[in-house]
Amino acid sequence: MKELWNLFVTFAKIGGFTFGGGYAMLPVLQREIVENKHWATEEELMDYYAIGQCTPGIIAINTATFIGCKYQGIIGGIIATLGCIAPSLVIITIIAAFLQNFASFPVVQHALNGICVCVTVLIFNAVIRLGRKSLFRKEKPNPLAVSIAVFVFAAALFTDISTVFLIIISGIICVAIRKMGEAKA
Amino acid sequence: MKLLISLFFEFFKTGLFAIGGGLATLPFLYEMSEKTGWFTVNDIANLVAVSESTPGPMGVNMATYVGYTTSGIIGSLIGPLGLVTPSIVIIIIVSKILKRFKDSKITQYAFEGLRAASTALIAYAGCSVAKLALFDTECYQRSKQLQDLFSFKGIILAFIIFACIKWQPIEKLRKHITGKENRKTLHPIIYIFVSAIVGITFQF
Numbered sequence: 001m002k003e004l005w006n007l008f009v010t011f012a013k014i015g016g017f018t019f020g021g022g023y024a025m026l027p028v029l030q031r032e033i034v035e036n037k038h039w040a041t042e043e044e045l046m047d048y049y050a051i052g053q054c055t056p057g058i059i060a061i062n063t064a065t066f067i068g069c070k071y072q073g074i075i076g077g078i079i080a081t082l083g084c085i086a087p088s089l090v091i092i093t094i095i096a097a098f099l100q101n102f103a104s105f106p107v108v109q110h111a112l113n114g115i116c117v118c119v120t121v122l123i124f125n126a127v128i129r130l131g132r133k134s135l136f137r138k139e140k141p142n143p144l145a146v147s148i149a150v151f152v153f154a155a156a157l158f159t160d161i162s163t164v165f166l167i168i169i170s171g172i173i174c175v176a177i178r179k180m181g182e183a184k185a
Numbered sequence: 186m187k188l189l190i191s192l193f194f195e196f197f198k199t200g201l202f203a204i205g206g207g208l209a210t211l212p213f214l215y216e217m218s219e220k221t222g223w224f225t226v227n228d229i230a231n232l233v234a235v236s237e238s239t240p241g242p243m244g245v246n247m248a249t250y251v252g253y254t255t256s257g258i259i260g261s262l263i264g265p266l267g268l269v270t271p272s273i274v275i276i277i278i279v280s281k282i283l284k285r286f287k288d289s290k291i292t293q294y295a296f297e298g299l300r301a302a303s304t305a306l307i308a309y310a311g312c313s314v315a316k317l318a319l320f321d322t323e324c325y326q327r328s329k330q331l332q333d334l335f336s337f338k339g340i341i342l343a344f345i346i347f348a349c350i351k352w353q354p355i356e357k358l359r360k361h362i363t364g365k366e367n368r369k370t371l372h373p374i375i376y377i378f379v380s381a382i383v384g385i386t387f388q389f
Contacts, residue, residue, distance in 0.1 A: 015241045017374045022206040022242065023310040027373040035369075043300070050299035051279060053306065057200050057272030058207055060242035065269075065276040077277050085265050088241030092249035093261045095235055103234035107385055112238050114384020116318040117339045118376050121346045123311035127304060134300035145301035152305035157312070164204050167302045174298025175291055 003072055004079050010037060011064055011083030016091075019115050022059035027122035029063065030129065039071045042133055054164040060084065144177060188256050189263050195221065196248050196267030206310075207236065207243025210268075214247065223255045244268060319343060338389055346376055 010032055018025040026049070033039050040048070045067075052062030061081055068080025095102045102108060135145045148170050155161050199213040214232070218224050224232070236246035245265045252264025286292045316322070318339050325334040349355060349371070356370055383389075 013374075015245075017240055017377060018242075019240055019377070020207075020237065020243060020314075023307055024314075025242075026307065031373055046300045046303055047283075047296055049307070050296070050303035051283075052276075053205060053303065055272075055275055055279060056202060056204055057269070057275065058203065058210065058242055058244035059205060060207075061200075061245070061269050061272045062276050065273050066280055069277055069280045074277050077280070078273055081269050081273055084242070085245045085269060088239070088245045089249050089261060089265060091239050091241065092235070092246050093253050093258060095239065096250050096253040096261070100231070103231065103238045108238050110384045110387075110389050111381040112384070113318070113339070113389035114342065114380040114382070114387075115377055116314060117342045117384075117389070118346055118380035120311060120315045120318045121343050121350070122373050122376065123307065123314060125347075125350055127308045127311055130300075130304045130307065134304045142297075142301075145297060148298055148301040149305040149308075152302045153309055156306060156309040163306055166306070167299060170298040170302035171295040172298070174301075175294040178294040178297070179291075 004076065006037075007068055007072060007076055007079050008083035008086075011068070011080045012086045014064075015060075015084040016087035018060075019112070019119065022063075023123060024119045025060050025063070027126045029067075030126055033067055040067055042129070044070070046130055046134060050167055054167045144174060148174065189259060191221070192252060192255055192260055193263050193267035196252075196264050197270055199244075199248075200268040201271040203244070207245075207247070210244045210247060214251070217251070224251060228254075336389075338387055342380065342383055342389075346380065349376070 014025060014028050014032060018028055026045075029045060030042070034042050034045060045063075048063045048066040049059065052059045052066065055062055061084065064080045064084040065077040069077035072079070131149075135142055135149055137145075152166050152170060155166055156163065195217050199210050199217075203209040203213055211229075211233070214229055215226065218226055218229060232247055232250050233243075235250060236243045239246055245268060248264035248268040249261045252260035252262070254260075256263075283292075319336060320334055321336045322334070325331075327333075353370060356367070360366065
């Protein structure tokens with residue numbers, strides 16, 4: 001019971017302090033889930049993100065369910081998700097009821113623009129951390145992973161190929177090349 | 186009651202078929218507006234603005250807002266619950282399957298590729314946010330002056346935050362004052378909070 005409450009509160013904190021959802025959540029997740037609570041490793045968090053991006057539903061919720069499920073089973077998955085959406089429910093209901101023009105207040109706009117800058121830096125910081133794990137193996141760059149990452153980044157930047165397809169194809173290519181390498185060896 | 190059921194069902198459908206970030210739910214909102222008339226297409230713009238300017242996942246924020254406007258507080262519960270139900274079910278199943286095949290070679294190879302792709306996509310998302318935060322493309326298009334392209338306040342703040350994360354001057358100062366070794370670095374939430382205040386003070 002205590003674990004479930006802990007799970008709920010942690011995810012409520014994450015849901016209540018991330019702006020934009022999904023990707024913006026990553027730096028706070030790294031801190032809370034990986035460093036503070038040790039509910040998942042950095043690699044697992046990355047796996048959850050990867051899967052969360054190509055399964056139905058929004059990324060933030062998928063990731064929350066994954067982590068909760070790993071830590072406390074099915075009920076954990078449900079609790080983590082409820083925790084993650086609880087702040088939204090309260091805040092949005094209040095705004096919808098009393099402050100319909102909330103988004104047009106200058107003070108809100110200025111605060112958001114500041115937050116936006118901060119989130120940019122936090123995301124890039126998170127990417128550097130992830131890259132150290134996902135693109136390197138035993139301290140050396142992993143050529144296959146680096147080429148996949150470059151290819152996916154370029155495809156996302158210059159084409160309209162869906163991210164779902166990019167992720168799935170990356171997994172398939174990686175399995176195929178590694179299998180071929182095994183067959184040769 | 187019938188309204189609540191169709192509210193749940195509409196967002197259940199969105200949660201089942203929208204894949205990716207919160208903005209992936211947008212096309213479904215347009216369809217919903219046409220089909221049900223719960224809100225107009227013009228309301229969607231305000232909906233997105235509010236969802237972006239409040240904490241929490243955008244999709245959940247939008248579902249709550251729509252839920253409240255259609256049927257009050259109960260609706261603001263039912264909408265998001267409908268949205269997250271498919272996620273919960275699917276992820277629990279995926280998570281069970283994953284547990285079983287975690288140690289297989291093929292899974293590990295697949296994840297090697299998935300992790301690399303995921304890193305690249307997060308970097309791409311970071312670039313999209315950076316474009317909003319550090320550049321002022323609108324102003325540039327109007328004036329065609331290169332100095333208008335950059336939003337200097339944003340770039341300065343970004344550099345300060347980066348320096349604080351990288352060289353940890355605040356953590357060092359704290360250690361100096363308290364004399365205690367504290368290995369924890371500043372929480373990202375603190376950076377977000379301070380940036381909001383800086384944004385208000387300096388009119389970002």
